[in-house]
Amino acid sequence: MSENGDHSGAATASPEIRDITVIGAGPVGLITAFWAGMREASARIIDSLPEIGGQLTTLYPEKWIFDVPGYPRVLAKDLVEQLRRQSLEQFDVPVLLETTAHKVTYEPDPTDPEREVIRLETDAGDLLTRTVVIAGGHGAFEPKRLPGFDMTPWEGRGAHYLVGEKAAFAGKKVVIVGGGDSACDWVVNLLDTADTITLVHRREEFRAHEATVAEVRAAAAAGQVDLRTPYEIKRIEGNGQIERITLSRADDEGDEVELSCDVVLLQLGFKTALGPLKEWPLEIQKGAIVVDALMKTSMEGVWAAGDITTFDGKLKLIATGFAESAIAVAQAVHHIRPDMRLQPKYSTNTGVPGSVEGEA
Numbered sequence: 006m007s008e009n010g011d012h013s014g015a016a017t018a019s020p021e022i023r024d025i026t027v028i029g030a031g032p033v034g035l036i037t038a039f040w041a042g043m044r045e046a047s048a049r050i051i052d053s054l055p056e057i058g059g060q061l062t063t064l065y066p067e068k069w070i071f072d073v074p075g076y077p078r079v080l081a082k083d084l085v086e087q088l089r090r091q092s093l094e095q096f097d098v099p100v101l102l103e104t105t106a107h108k109v110t111y112e113p114d115p116t117d118p119e120r121e122v123i124r125l126e127t128d129a130g131d132l133l134t135r136t137v138v139i140a141g142g143h144g145a146f147e148p149k150r151l152p153g154f155d156m157t158p159w160e161g162r163g164a165h166y167l168v169g170e171k172a173a174f175a176g177k178k179v180v181i182v183g184g185g186d187s188a189c190d191w192v193v194n195l196l197d198t199a200d201t202i203t204l205v206h207r208r209e210e211f212r213a214h215e216a217t218v219a220e221v222r223a224a225a226a227a228g229q230v231d232l233r234t235p236y237e238i239k240r241i242e243g244n245g246q247i248e249r250i251t252l253s254r255a256d257d258e259g260d261e262v263e264l265s266c267d268v269v270l271l272q273l274g275f276k277t278a279l280g281p282l283k284e285w286p287l288e289i290q291k292g293a294i295v296v297d298a299l300m301k302t303s304m305e306g307v308w309a310a311g312d313i314t315t316f317d318g319k320l321k322l323i324a325t326g327f328a329e330s331a332i333a334v335a336q337a338v339h340h341i342r343p344d345m346r347l348q349p350k351y352s353t354n355t356g357v358p359g360s361v362e363g364e365a
């Protein structure tokens with residue numbers, strides 16, 4: 006929900022001061038709002054994208070995740086839904102979508118001039134907050150384009166960079182381009198959906214997880230996948246929609262093959278950018294925000310969690326992001342109310358503060 010109570014994301018700025026403003030509605034941002042609620046701190050979330058879920062929603066909604074504790078396996082989109090229920094349904098957390106955090110300034114707290122509040126300049130106007138937890142992932146991400154081939158005329162006509170719903174590929178002749186994890190993952194994931202799958206890569210070798218490459222090669226050996234390496238796209242033809250694709254060998258242009266094709270799925274990786282956060286006085290290393298063991302950034306009142314952080318031993322995993330976020334929230338809450346203990350009480354004893362009557 007946006008601050009004024011709708012889901013549109015086009016909210017007007019609220020003069021209300023929230024305890025914690027979370028930048029990013031990825032899995033870590035969502036759970037940050039939950040930890041805040043458990044500590045009876047008011048939170049809000051903002052995200053530049055039109056939907057919650059971060060990378061899980063944008064990059065791999067239909068993929069299984071096997072390493073989130075408590076779930077032997079869970080589809081990325083289902084994990085987002087569980088997080089939405091856990092965080093946004095149990096607590097009053099306004100979510101401002103299509104809202105990017107641009108600038109940050111400090112000013113006296115109108116309710117207590119001894120203290121400071123943070124003013125965030127966003128697309129939805131200025132927001133006041135006592136603390137910020139940045140869960141911005143890789144920042145804004147955009148798919149890499151195919152070098153040396155203009156795909157734009159076919160975008161929206163069969164050329165895709167993302168898989169939203171697998172169903173959109175049902176019964177289609179799909180050509181997947183790329184040699185990394187996502188290209189190989191989608192070959193495996195679409196085996197039960199697409200009519201035919203061709204994997205095109207301009208090198209012989211793949212840069213993907215060994216086990217996935219083995220699955221791809223086994224599927225090719227079983228005749229389920231047409232493996233074309235080292236090949237590149239030479240031509241695409243069709244009447245309004247992609248109908249045919251011509252590939253040529255990377256090391257012998259004269260060696261061409263023409264295939265019937267409905268969909269070209271480009272999986273060439275993503276460019277990521279910290280965007281406006283780069284201008285904040287944060288210590289940045291290799292595109293990530295440096296935090297200490299308390300998830301504290303170099304800015305007063307600002308913590309960070311999830312993929313956006315860097316520290317010794319950092320793991321970019323959902324599970325570790327959840328834990329970083331619990332630490333960040335404990336610190337933020339303690340900063341706002343120093344009399345509050347860092348260690349939360351066990352939820353088995355407290356229930357969910359403000360939960361539905363009878364459940365606590």
Ligand SMILES: Cc1cc2nc3c(=O)[nH]c(=O)nc-3n(C[C@H](O)[C@H](O)[C@H](O)COP(=O)(O)OP(=O)(O)OC[C@H]3O[C@@H](n4cnc5c(N)ncnc54)[C@H](O)[C@@H]3O)c2cc1C
Pocket residue numbers: 028029030031032033034051052053054058059060061064065069070071072104105106107140141142143144145187279280281282310311312313321322323324326
């Ligand atoms: C194909 C793939 C498969 C993966 N599989 C697994 C897996 O099996 N297990 C696992 O643990 N991890 C996996 N990961 C990694 C996992 O997705 C990330 O660790 C996780 O998404 C990090 O969550 P996050 O909330 O920190 O960031 P993100 O999910 O990146 O979300 C960050 C959000 O912040 C928003 N944002 C950024 N800057 C701003 C700003 N200035 N203002 C407003 N909003 C902003 C972005 O729009 C985004 O929505 C996978 C990743 C990929 C790409």
